[in-house]
Amino acid sequence: xxxxxxxxxxxxxxxxxxxxxxxxxxxxxxxxxxxxxxxxxxxxxxxxxxxxxxxxxxxxxxxxxxxxxxxxxxxxxxxxxxxxxxxxxxxxxxxxxxxxxxxxxxxxxxxxxxxxxxxxxxxxxxxxxxxxxxxxxxxxxxxxxxxxxxxxxxxxxxxxxxxxxxxxxxxxxxxxxxxxxxxxxxxxxxxxxxxxxxxxxxxxxx
Numbered sequence: 038x039x040x041x042x043x044x045x046x047x048x049x050x051x052x053x054x055x056x057x058x059x060x061x062x063x064x065x066x067x068x069x070x071x072x073x074x075x076x077x078x079x080x081x082x083x084x085x086x087x088x089x090x091x092x093x094x095x096x097x098x099x100x101x102x103x104x105x106x107x108x109x110x111x112x113x114x115x116x117x118x119x120x121x122x123x124x125x126x127x128x129x130x131x132x133x134x135x136x137x138x139x140x141x142x143x144x145x146x147x148x149x150x151x152x153x154x155x156x157x158x159x160x161x162x163x164x165x166x167x168x169x170x171x172x173x174x175x176x177x178x179x180x181x182x183x184x185x186x187x188x189x190x191x192x193x194x195x196x197x198x199x200x201x202x203x204x205x206x207x208x209x210x211x212x213x214x215x216x217x218x219x220x221x222x223x224x225x226x227x228x229x230x231x232x233x234x235x236x237x238x239x240x241x242x243x
Contacts, residue, residue, distance in 0.1 A: 047111015058205035108138025158197030188242035
């Protein structure tokens, strides 16, 4: 199964934990393939200066089974980029879309969340406005939920920052079953944190 992680200028580096969780899962499921996508192949400058190399352009990448949209301060500019929004709408036809953190705001701007339940990042440093409130305000067609993750079928939206780890574990559970997800959480030494998060801030799925 092929996973693509979409990055752009201003992504928060912690959202690369999406790649990291899948990388650890490959120890259990070596059939997992991971690639990085951006506007064009080559260097992408994340928030606070980290540079990551993208393998493919978002609009020209090979067929994927799952496309993961990361978040970070750059979401505001990315959610206005017509090429990104068009590419996401195209991918939504035959690809499972997953957002983490404010990647959900980019999906919201593309229209693929209209008529669906979704969530995004909640906690911010004032005077920044909480993205979950902005999602309600800017995209009234979205059924915005207070949840750590919302599974709407062909689109999954995860909550903020470190919950990207939980979102990837949920994705592994959905695609490969609870044993793969549980074993990945164990070797990440995240199983206790995952259980605590699920108890305190539940996920919502069909």
